[in-house]
Amino acid sequence: MTAIGFEKHDHNRCIATALAEAETRCADQKLQLTPVRRRALEILLQRHRAMGAYEILDLLAADGLGSQPPVAYRALDFLVQHGFAHRIERINAYTACAHPEQDHIPAFLICRGCKAVAEAETELEQGRLGAAAQATGFAIERIVVEAEGLCPACQEHPA
């Protein structure tokens, strides 16, 4: 929660909005946004960065919501499954989805210096990859697109 300053209020509102939207959609789709799942999403929204499962587990535990790994992994699986969060393979971490309203293929820019992660848009990856899949009869269910490199700040201050 560094350097949010006077935008803090806005961030709180944005968290509240996202949570409310999640609740609405879960109700619509008959999904159960249980306390553990809801709190996990809230944590991801609050920190607004990529977090490891164990880091989230610690925060859940602090609230008395489970203390063993499966609790965190199950909640995160649920959130990822339904598009409320994404898993970032390169760094084994999770982050709240930046636009959960629509179906999309997320793409991430991962800074290897400060570990910050930005979610970018991709057009449907169906360029060459989709063509290759179709040609071989492979049925794509999920696509991972992640770029690793250095953010502007870390380019200037090489650790």
Next chain:
Amino acid sequence: MTAIGFEKHDHNRCIATALAEAETRCADQKLQLTPVRRRALEILLQRHRAMGAYEILDLLAADGLGSQPPVAYRALDFLVQHGFAHRIERINAYTACAHPEQDHIPAFLICRGCKAVAEAETELEQGRLGAAAQATGFAIERIVVEAEGLCPACQEHPA
């Protein structure tokens, strides 16, 4: 090594060719293709599939080439670093590069049924992702593109 049948000889030649090319390129670029590194590459070429680091380590150990994890990870890092192999993030595994001769961004089709992996070509990802990176000043060093789904065989025989 299933179902290679009468193509076995060809496969042996293909392994030998790939190894020879690796040796040539290492000589050119003053890279040391040491016994451990060479054997690791050979293992990946032989199996011709994605393999975990510990699986490779076991085979190295069987040849008396190191028995502790760092040995395998270091050899694999070398191979990946220089484009002789790729790491597949989604499944924490490694595979020999299908066309080590040229620089490229690999893309993988990963079957969640049988764990088979195919390497596809991608055009430079510089579509939307490159644009996003450029807009924010992010310097991309590596791009991961992986699709998970079901191969034709696993679509027909749902485990």
Next chain:
DNA sequence: TCACGATTTGTTATGTTATAACATTCATCG
């Protein structure tokens, strides 16, 4: 040849991420 520096390998120990398996709780509905 010998000393050196750089690179690679050996080894110990530990850290980090993830899941299997089974018991328990809880809401829902016939």
Next chain:
DNA sequence: CGATGAATGTTATAACATAACAAATCGTGA
């Protein structure tokens, strides 16, 4: 109520990865 299915609690362990330091190897220049 009692059965069913979903979620959670819990124990135990599997799977993946790296830090840190010691020892060996190898090329190179004095």
